[in-house]
Amino acid sequence: NAGVTQTPKFRVLKTGQSMTLLCAQDMNHEYMYWYRQDPGMGLRLIHYSVGEGTTAKGEVPDGYNVSRLKKQNFLLGLESAAPSQTSVYFCASRRDNRGFGGYTFGSGTRLTVV
Amino acid sequence: DQQVKQNSPSLSVQEGRISILNCDYTNSMFDYFLWYKKYPAEGPTFLISISSIKDKNEDGRFTVFLNKSAKHLSLHIVPSQPGDSAVYFCAARTNGGSQGNLIFGKGTKLSVKP
Numbered sequence: 001n002a003g004v005t006q007t008p009k010f011r012v013l014k015t016g017q018s019m020t021l022l023c024a025q026d027m028n029h030e031y032m033y034w035y036r037q038d039p040g041m042g043l044r045l046i047h048y049s050v051g052e053g054t055t056a057k058g059e060v061p062d063g064y065n066v067s068r069l070k071k072q073n074f075l076l077g078l079e080s081a082a083p084s085q086t087s088v089y090f091c092a093s094r095r096d097n098r099g100f101g102g103y104t105f106g107s108g109t110r111l112t113v114v
Numbered sequence: 115d116q117q118v119k120q121n122s123p124s125l126s127v128q129e130g131r132i133s134i135l136n137c138d139y140t141n142s143m144f145d146y147f148l149w150y151k152k153y154p155a156e157g158p159t160f161l162i163s164i165s166s167i168k169d170k171n172e173d174g175r176f177t178v179f180l181n182k183s184a185k186h187l188s189l190h191i192v193p194s195q196p197g198d199s200a201v202y203f204c205a206a207r208t209n210g211g212s213q214g215n216l217i218f219g220k221g222t223k224l225s226v227k228p
Contacts, residue, residue: 004157033215040123042203042220043158058215090157102148103216105157 002026006091006106013081013113021076021109023091031094032074033058033103034066036087043090049074081113117141118206120219127226133191135222137204140185144206148216149178149189152201161202162189194226 004025013019023032034046045058049068063085065077074093078085088110092103119138127133137147145166150158164171164178164187171178177190191198204219 035218040220042120043218045215045217048215092157102160102163103158105150105159107155107157 004091004093004104004106006089006109008109009107010110011112013078013111015081015083015113017081018077018079019081019111020078021089021091021111023074023076023093023106024072025074025091025093025104026072027093027095027104028071029093029104030071030096032068033092033094034064034074034076035090035092036060037090037108038087046076046089081111083113085111086113087111115140116219117144118204118217118219120204120222122222123220124223124225127194127224129196129226129228130193133189133194133198133224133226135189135191135202135204135224137187137189137219138185139187139206141206141208141217142185143208146207147178147180147187148205148207149176150203150205150218152203152221158203191224194224196226196228199224199226 007022030051033048035043044060047066049055052071055066067075088108090108091106117140148163149161151161152158162173162176164180180187201221201223203221205216
C-alpha cells in the first residue's frame with residue numbers, strides 16, 4: 001500500500017519553462033489537494049479536488065493549473081515557471097468530507113526555479 | 115489575515131521533560147483541530163485531533179487541550195523523546211464551506227535534547 005506518491009521528488013526549472021507534478025493515491029480517496037510549503041509560511045493550499053473531474057481554487061492558485069481526469073491522480077501544472085514558485089510542493093488526499101478524515105500526505109516535490 | 119497562528123517558531127526541551135506547543139485561532143467556525151508532525155524530507159503525518167465540542171483528547175504520550183473561550187489549543191508531549199524532534203503544524207477545519215479544507219499554522223520546530 002503506497003499511499004500518496006509524488007513524482008518527481010526534485011526538479012530544477014529555468015524561468016519560463018513548464019512542468020507537471022504528478023500525485024497518485026491508491027486509497028480510493030475522493031478529495032485531493034496540492035499545498036506549497038515555504039520557509040516561515042507553513043502549508044498553503046493551491047488547488048483541490050472533491051472528486052474525479054472536479055477542481056477548485058485554494059488560497060494561492062495563481063500561476064498553477066490542475067486536472068483530475070482519473071480519481072487516483074491529481075496533476076499540478078506550471079505553464080511558465082517563475083522564481084517565486086520555488087517551493088516544496090505537497091499533495092494530500094482524504095477519504096471524503098463526512099465526519100472527520102485525516103489527510104494523507106505525499107513526501108513532497110522540491111522545485112527550484114532559476 | 116492568519117486564522118491559525120503558531121507564535122513560537124522553535125522550542126527546545128530536555129529529554130524526559132514535557133513539551134508544550136501552542137496554537138491560537140481566530141475563526142469561531144472551526145469544528146476540528148489537528149496536529150501534524152513533519153520530519154525533514156518527508157510529508158506531514160497526522161498526530162492527534164480534537165473536536166470543538168471537547169476540551170481534551172489523549173493518545174499515549176500526546177494530549178491536546180482546547181480552550182474555546184480563549185480560541186487556544188495546545189499539544190503536550192510527556193515524556194519528550196529525541197525522536198519527537200520535528201516540525202509540528204497546528205491545523206483547523208471549518209464546518210460547512212470550503213469543503214472542510216484544513217488551514218495550517220506556520221509550524222513550530224521542536225528539538226528534544228538527550
